[in-house]
Amino acid sequence: MLPWKRKTLPIFAECSAFYHTLQKPSPLTATEEHDLELAHKRLTTICDKALESNVPVVIDAEDTSIQPGIDYFTYWAAVKYNKGKKPLISGTIQAYLKDAGQRLFETKKAADKMGLPIGFKLVRGAYMSSERKLANSLGVESPVHNSINDTHRCFNECASYMLDEVSSGPGGLILATHNLESGKMAAQKARDLGIGKDSDKLEFASLYGMANAMSFGLRNAGFGVSKYLPFGPVSEIMPYLLRRAEENKGLLSSSNLDRHLMVKELKRRVNACVWQGLAEEESAVKTQAGSIVDVKM
Template identity: 70%
Template sequence: MAAIEPMVDVGMWVMNSKLMDMAVLREIILGTIKHTFYEHFVAGKDLPEVGQTIVKLREAGLRGILNYGLEHAGDNQSCDQNMEEIIQTVESTKSLPPSSVSFVVVKITAICPPRLLKRVSDQLRWEYRDHSYNLPWKLNTLPIFSDSSPFYHTLSKPDPLTPQEELNLQLAHQRLVKISQKCVEHNVPLLIDAEDTSIQPAIDYFTYSAAILFNKDDNPIIFGTIQAYLKDAKERLFQAEKAAEKMGVPMGFKLVRGAYMSSERQLASALGVESPVHNSIQQTHACYNDCASIMLEKVANGSGALVLATHNVESGKLAAAKARDLGMGKNYQKLQFAQLYGMADTLSFGLVNAGFQVSKYLPFGPVEQIIPYLLRRAEENRGVLSTSTLDRQLMRKELLRRFKATIR
């Protein structure tokens, strides 16, 4: 059902409609979702439940990436609350089986309001275009842009950050530092997710400044995310990696295809500018595979660490073959493959059986909180489920086998 795109449209309409204001209907809707989509794609409502899921995954040879569904905070108070929830998630890993959790996830929008991230991104874009533009608050970081990066979000010189905005930026940075310190304490890497290009420069700024502080001794604690469907992805990735290597900072990267294709193209079209997204899926595949191949070589030579997050079987096969050729086989800790919980299990178990470290991305949280989050993810990932044909073919085959076994 989730592979049928109109289901996403219906779900979005229902969750945003006045039906949710009616107590009885709300309970019926949430109850239906909880026992169907929620239980398939969500690892649990709280840390004890997600812990049970992780134990089951570990028995199957998989690890877990913990993602408490927090994002889009509106003020400092909600940012502080989100920080505490993320810290509790990190602390919970000490009660789980050793090495069963590969990462804890943070979305910077959970600890810094998106409107401030947009302002910071505008400042960073303008500084790249005008080197005389001074940013007194800027910390040491890695390259964020390439010449091919999209700059149409900032068409005119932005006003400098106000004293209050600078204070809020400092507070957000302190939140990330506290979370990172807790990750160092518990030896759990922190995976910082990517978002849309209007705020991604600020997210990269947070990521790289934290990596410079905490990634030491060839042990990346902070991992950034590169979205390969963006035309500037390869250049930005290699520039950041090269700068990190020069500084002696072991950088961790997660490589994904991307999740904001529709909104990115719509905005670019509305402004009459070229889309930042590759013009075809074949170009995105090529970019992903090229980035993966080159980064595998760098990691094999001792430079940083890599997470290859993909549901694409061909990309998985290519990367696995390359990794084996480079001697990055069983128990090689600096390479991880990853897929979403409830999706691409065929690829996950295939990679595990081939001797690689594989993790499942585990969103968790109360139904009321996580459902809107999942609907946004479904909206952003349109087409991902509909292309997971291999999994669905194998499910149908197994269902048919069980049915025949039952009636014999």
């Protein structure tokens, strides 16, 4: 048992896929244990600084081969640092996974029993191709939903469940989406539940430069909105952005809407400038005519 091992929350559901460990894994080597301890110390340092600065920490998700470890770290940090009604540490649920809804439910209920405010960022997912390829190579069922509509349904149901939960209790929800329908549905339900301008329990998030029309609309409606900007080596960032473009078609449709609204706004501003110019020219002509009349008189 590693010296930092502490109480955490459920990271699996009965329907979760376990084909990554068809055989009992070998014990960690001394080097691996050392690396794991370093990761834990770094997370602790980040959380301590976040607590000191009152800045929330959202831990992202990866593919299913390493996600249980990430969830373990995340929920350990949540148990240690989340106090009161607003979570400092939030984890991420990928709705394109078949067990996403059940894992979200189990984790939330376990947190409730502990009196622990838990936060989730809800995304659709980013590793569809690699997950299906790995499952196929092992001759097992893919952990990813069979259709995009199933993923949409899972995302919306998870969002609806968490909105119900946080509207009357502790916790927080970040909806990371570029999908207009999901955004509208969540915003309407939040309004119906009384979650709005003065609440810090709900936030909408999207990539910087994408789904701007939706972001502005939600912000103008009084909801919390954030834009995130990936940074790092081009060799790592470009595959990340390409996965978003390939596996989140809502992002592309939102971009089309953004472009349409941008062109519309440019035309409005050009027309406004033209009319303003004509008005100024007319005013100048009237002034000049008045001066001429004054001179003749």
